[in-house]
């Protein structure tokens with residue numbers, strides 16, 4: 001059976017960029033295609049993020065990431081949801097891959113360059129980050145990886161790592177393909193300037209209080225050319241219209257587009273419509289999250305069972321890999 005895998009870092013609240021770019025696709029994929037789906041909370045990756053990693057907060061953040069994914073519709077009965085560090089074979093395979101991966105392939109990764117450029121002392125783990133990501137995917141021989149656009153380069157490296165291993169030790173791994181949500185490959189942040197990102201602090205979080213969401217939308221930038229209420233605007237230059245395209249039905253999108261161009265609708269009313277439609281998606285997720293918070297044992301059981309299932313698949317691959325690379329095992 002074909003396998004699909006994706007991962008998310010437990011570095012804080014999950015935002016609508018994560019939801020639209022990755023989680024929503026996971027949920028849909030889990031229910032179609034007949035693929036076996038695995039979703040991994042990548043806590044070892046989070047250790048490479050010095051500004052977000054806190055040993056006191058990591059357990060809670062990992063739990064919250066699992067809870068948020070289940071609340072967003074990921075059904076642990078259908079999907080293997082687990083925590084990366086609960087399947088230690090990921091780090092074992094990652095080490096093997098590091099021995100085969102040229103340092104130059106890693107230093108050219110744009111995410112590495114961005115993150116390392118902001119640090120005085122760069123941990124080696126940050127450089128190895130995409131190798132661990134390749135291990136997350138390849139240990140399950142996953143062929144499909146739903147992600148946002150920012151992960152495409154890491155996926156390309158994963159394919160190179162698979163090719164190199166297959167070339168050296170015989171056909172073992174598939175070359176996995178990224179699966180982008182074509183409507184939301186790169187969700188812009190609510191500042192209207194950068195990609196929505198935890199590290200930039202321009203997020204709308206999936207479980208955020210509606211009042212706080214509204215406050216962010218209320219002050220969010222719109223088409224800069226539309227200064228007064230009666231100025232016509234260009235929806236294609238407006239962040240709020242972009243958000244409408246993710247959350248509002250087609251007829252609302254058409255109405256606000258036309259209203260904006262003719263100055264028939266003001267920006268505040270347009271934002272109110274967006275808020276209502278956004279909350280139609282987020283409110284049920286927030287309600288499920290509140291229920292799960294009252295029953296943490298559901299989340300814990302899902303993660304325990306998920307780790308068991310994932311581990312039995314990972315062990316199988318590691319037997320094969322250890323044999324192929326020539327590790328000594330007389331017993």
Ligand code: TYM
Nearest residue numbers: 006007008009017018021022042133147148185186187196
């Ligand atoms: P992370 O935790 O940064 O993000 C999780 C997922 O959300 C997507 N995403 C976005 N999509 C659209 N617009 C945005 N503004 C946006 N921001 C984030 C990301 O592309 C990602 O799909 N390295 C990964 C985690 C990882 C992983 C893996 C992913 C580790 N191992 C194996 C897939 C397979 C990361 O940091 O994602």
